[in-house]
Amino acid sequence: MPKYKITIDKNKCVGSTICTMEAPEIFALGAEFQSHVIDPDSNEDELILHAAQSCPMNAIIVTERETEKRVWPPA
């Protein structure tokens, strides 16, 4: 089971494409020019976290599936 659950905050995503460049196998820009997760079952934990931390809007929310603890962004 993947460690992380990834959610995009559509109210914050401005379509900068940074996450899609950092991790194109996990994120893609939709027709609305906002990011969405194309591989929610990815096990690329470090890449997921790196992409989330690269988002200038903190629009990528990463939580641990098992504990539901938020990993990024910091509360």
Ligand code: SF4
């Ligand atoms: S880096 Fe952030 S703002 Fe840019 S497309 Fe990805 S989620 Fe949206």
